[in-house]
Amino acid sequence: MASAARGLRWALGPLGLCWALGPAAATNIVLLLMDDMGWGDLGAFGEPSKETPNLDQMAAEGMLFLDFYTASPLCSPSRAALLTGRLPVRNGFYTTNGHARNAYTPQDIVGGIPDSELLLPELLKKAGYTNKIIGKWHLGHRPQFHPLKHGFDEWFGSPNCHFGPYNSTERPNIPIYRDWEMVGRYYEDFKIDLKTGEANLTQLYLQEALDFISKQQASQQPFFLYWAIDATHAPVYASKQFLGTSQRGLYGDAVREIDDSVGKILKHLQQLGISENTFVFFTSDNGAALISAPKQGGSNGPFLCGKQTTFEGGMREPAIAWWPGHIPAGGVSHQLGSVMDLFSTSLSLAGLQPPSDRQIDGIDLLPVILQGKLIDRPIFYYRGNELMAVRAGLYKAHYWTWSNSWEEHGKTAVLQESKLVLQGAGRKGKLALEMFFMLCLGANSTQIK
Template sequence: MGWGDLGVYGEPSRETPNLDQMAAEGMLFPNFYSANPLCSPSRAALLTGRLPIRSGFYTTNGHARNAYTPQEIVGGVPDEEHLLPELLKGAGYASKIVGKWHLGHRPQFHPLKHGFDEWFGSPNCHFGPYDNRARPNIPVYRDWEMVGRYYEEFPINLKTGEANLTQVYLQEALDFMKRQQAAQRPFFLYWAIDATHAPVYASRPFLGTSRRGRYGDAVREIDDSVGKILRHLRDLRITENTFVFFTSDNGAALISAPKQGQCSTHPRLCRWGCPGDPGISEAPSGPLTHPG
């Protein structure tokens, strides 16, 4: 997602009312920059609090620990790194990642080996579809079990742009929060969806609803989902002791334009995948914590 794609940052169509309201009622961090213009390094920085190069993650995807493409890259986050959910576990938190991990696809790099108690999502993005011979489609996991693959059990229609993934990820988030509140346990939810990552998708109720094309449809669905998460916190009566952060990982994915709609880097320069991009970016990946 691009810096300029939210109404609060000047997007003229004003199609993000929930995020704009969240900004109006909370705090803005206009000088908060992602640590890298590529997914794996920026996510490593978000979860470790360290420059990604210190964890062995680099912009160039030829390096072994970049974790950029699961079929080719066999590295991931090192054991000696302390991720945010590992630290929170010591304080009694339950932690879940929903969506894209992108810090290694082999068993030793699994999210549940690095502090998370639950995972529903994928080690990478929804690239594909592939031929399932030389290269298989990207898997989707529930904890340790592979429950399907993108374009197969989790369909994405590249022609129409329809996919129900954001709604699936939303329900995972709502269910997790409800279970933890029922158990009176503090929680950390890392809701790392990838709807605005190319190829862009949205569920049927949002397709064709934006003035910015399919990309705008995806942004509107993300905004609607954030609104539902915030309302769920109110329904659970835990808004007063819950922190919610909305951020993104590395810069506007201009590869989506023009067929899938146009994202905006305004007033920033460059884009996703471009060295030097300061962006607020393509795949919202913000931590949500409930200190209890």
């Protein structure tokens, strides 16, 4: 049913006339989500050492997104936003929310993704997809939050990244799971050498991806692969063959191994003859963690600040779409995009409509990717209890503090910054920004004209 619906839809579109002869085959979906990788870490985005030839080739064969954003500058909220298509303030993962909070470490946080949320893999099941997550889940560690309870069929990875080591019964190291079974812990059964940075985890995650793709191709079953590895999150690691090979130190070694792994995944799809039926998107959960720099953190290019801030360095991410035979090679888009759009875009690829019983903040990017269109997004905002920002056209404003108390800091700083932003904005931008501050920050619009 879903495949037939998708075939009909594309038959009515300007690029899909040849598909009108019959139902279109379901498109495989591969989302490659990095952890704390910055906008400026890839050669295609201007990194001068140019040590990412495979990702640069992916960009040359597909489409580069220069204005692509996460929904939060922190790990858990951005991942929840990707998988639900909804702002963290809607899905229960905004900063310091008592229900879910950020899920920094499983030992400290008891919340997770609410049962009321519909995740992308749950919806893809309706179109016959088999779904696998490899790597970091980070949406809750208790049994009720397990990824296999939220639409995934398989999991190899961890509820969190490789914090530690702890080596304590009171605060044990982070576990690694194969589906429901815990198969070991970081630093113990899965070694990470903090002195050298050596760990074989990326190679394990790569092999898991290759094996899953091969299995699904053999079964002729459409699949969704969510490859969410954590190699660029401090403490950074890389396998022995990549250690010492980068001009950028250990962090560069990790990026080089990721690049090599992505190249092998794309080549595998081509060798199996399914690359033209597989949509691949590469991005990061938030900007580079400058607190870990220079040895353990990446580059946010020309942008201000990084992870944990709503400035461009914390929110704007590298992004590449790849789909041979469908995406014109060498495309560059200035579409204002977001990780939340991957939810709506993936559903569209599967011939499914987004849920109608809730607000969905992501948009379908297929017209952008396939036809080079620009979709009007007059206002794009993100908000938690502590981190707030809004973009209207080229203009952006922030309210940034680590306190939950609006009264403690007062409105003066926000209003001063607002005046500066509004002075340069056009009428449409001013109206959008005024509405944001009036509704989200409690400021009277007459105060910020």
